[in-house]
Amino acid sequence: MLRDGETKEQRVTEAGPPTLPARADHTAIRRNNLELTLRRLALTPGLSRADLASGTGLTRATVTRLVAELIELGLVREGTVSSLRRVGRPGTPLSIDGRHVLAIGLEVNVDYIAILVTDLGGREVLRDECEFDCVSAGPDGSVRAAIDLCHRAIRRVRNRRHDRQPVIVGVAAAIAGLVDSRGGVVIEAPNLEWRDYPFGAVLHHGLRLDGAPVRVGNDANFAALAEFRTGAWAGTADLIYVAGEVGIGGGIISGGRPLLGTRGFGGEVGHIRVDPAGPRCHCGRRGCWEALIGLSAVLRSAGISTPSGTHPRTMLETLVRRGHDGDQRALDAFERLGRDVGVGAAMLGNIFDPSVIILGGYFVALEEWVLPRARRELMKGMLGSRDPTPDLSVSGLGFTAAARGAALHAMDAVLSDPATLLASPLQ
Ligand SMILES: [Zn+2]
Incomplete structure (x- = not known):
């Protein structure tokens, strides 16, 4: 176990005991060091062996041996030395390979x-x-x-x-x-x-x-993990992803880690009760966020019926077209949707204090109508928000995020x- 404030690097370097370790310890240390090296390179491509040594606290000889193993396996490769680097002897930049x-x-x-x-x-x-x-x-x-x-x-x-x-x-x-x-x-x-x-x-x-x-x-x-690693907000330690489908799902990254809860069921933001007098939800309760802002609910609210055997997502184009045509019923539905998105987002904002709440799935297609209203509602509901935090944004990863x-x-x-x-x- 890591102690508070202790990094994995410290654990590995401190693991060098004064006496000869048992064989099992050797294996564990080697495994940790391989992970350390690979993760560093995944995070920051282009590091040299010397950079890796100073960044991890491992000896230069250890890093050289680990890198040789990783290159042999095709997991890491050497790049060409940049002539731009003038201070000191330039090291060969390394990056993750592993294309196979x-x-x-x-x-x-x-x-x-x-x-x-x-x-x-x-x-x-x-x-x-x-x-x-x-x-x-x-x-x-x-x-x-x-x-x-x-x-x-x-x-x-x-x-x-x-x-x-x-x-x-x-x-x-x-x-x-x-x-x-x-x-x-x-x-x-x-x-x-x-x-x-x-x-x-x-x-x-x-x-x-x-x-x-x-x-x-x-x-x-x-999807939240994908946003955290590769999305426009990559590296943001506190973010919430809201998946807009027929239902509404949520993924929470808190302090740089997924917040999953005791049973791994954490993040079911679709079933926070936004309006106790609201419509009935799939889960049997009333007024859940999902019952208000799930795609089926929005289509109904805009007066678009979904023929039996047709999935609501295929009706999204119709909804967008009506928005562009200025159809009043669709615009009214977007207004309500923006308000309800903002009300729920403020609940999440006050509980988790994230830097950003990212709306994914079908919300991306409705950004222009929904986001401005939702942002205003979010700010109205946030405590201590002189600066506009959290930001409310749409996902750039589209339907591939999950x-x-x-x-x-x-x-x-x-x-x-x-x-x-x-x-x-x-x-
Ligand atoms: Zn529900």
């Missing part, structure tokens, strides 16, 4: 399944999406469709030219619902109408990817323990 080390992120939502593959450096390798009615198909049919999408993606990746054979090191699936992430079980997904389904185990069995653990998590939590976050999460396990790649031959 791949993680799959999946998003299984009400009417589509999306996949996004990233490499070790977090670079997008491939993305794909299929429309799929996961409610009618049920969890068994949906997991089969997800497996087909994965296999198609793997075939496409393998058909490309590579210096090294690509290897899938992890898979994570983002589900719109409450998920027991340790067991990979979807506990309750009201909008999908699934309950107690062992999604992770079924997906793992169907994929048959040895050496690639399968993880399952909540979609908005993964799948991207899932892939980053799956890759985290490799960054945390690169030794697993050293220990086992690549697939």
Whole structure:
């Protein structure tokens, strides 16, 4: 365990005891040092061996040996020395390579399944999406469709030219619902109408990817992770992501870490009660934020009916068109939507004091109508807000945020323990 105020770097450097450590300690230290080196480079590409040594507190000799191992594995590569660096002897810049080390992120939502593959450096390798009615198909049919999408993606990746054979090191699936992430079980997904389904185990069995653990998590939590790592607000220690779909999900990053709660169910912002006299929610209660600002609610409020068999997301274009046409009913609906978004955002703002609340999913398409009104309402509801904090913004990651976050999460396990790649031959 780390003590308060202690960094992992300190733990590793302090771990050098005066007497010879046991063999197990050697292994643990090496593992920690590999992780440390790789994470530093993931965070700041271009560091030299000397930079790594001074930044981590490891000796120059240790860093040189670790980097050699990582280069040998194709996880790190050397760049060319820049002539711009005039002070001291220029070191060779290092960066994460690992273009053959791949993680799959999946998003299984009400009417589509999306996949996004990233490499070790977090670079997008491939993305794909299929429309799929996961409610009618049920969890068994949906997991089969997800497996087909994965296999198609793997075939496409393998058909490309590579210096090294690509290897899938992890898979994570983002589900719109409450998920027991340790067991990979979807506990309750009201909008999908699934309950107690062992999604992770079924997906793992169907994929048959040895050496690639399968993880399952909540979609908005993964989307928040993607914003924190790669979005316009990357690196912001306190941010909240609000996923606008048929339902409303939320993911909270607090102090640079996901806030998941005791059971991992934290962040269900869609069910804060914004208006006790409001409409009935999918969850059975009344006046939840989701019942006011979920896409179905907004379509109803704008007088747009969704023909049976059609998913609300396909009606989003109609809603946007009516906005552009100046349709009064749509504009009134946007006005109410802006107000209700702002009222709920102020509740979150007062509790968590984030730097920014990011609206994702369908909100992105309605930004121009909703955001100004929502910002005013948010500021009205915030205590101690002489400066406009939190900011309210829309996501730049679009509908890929959850799948991207899932892939980053799956890759985290490799960054945390690169030794697993050293220990086992690549697939
Ligand atoms: Zn509810």
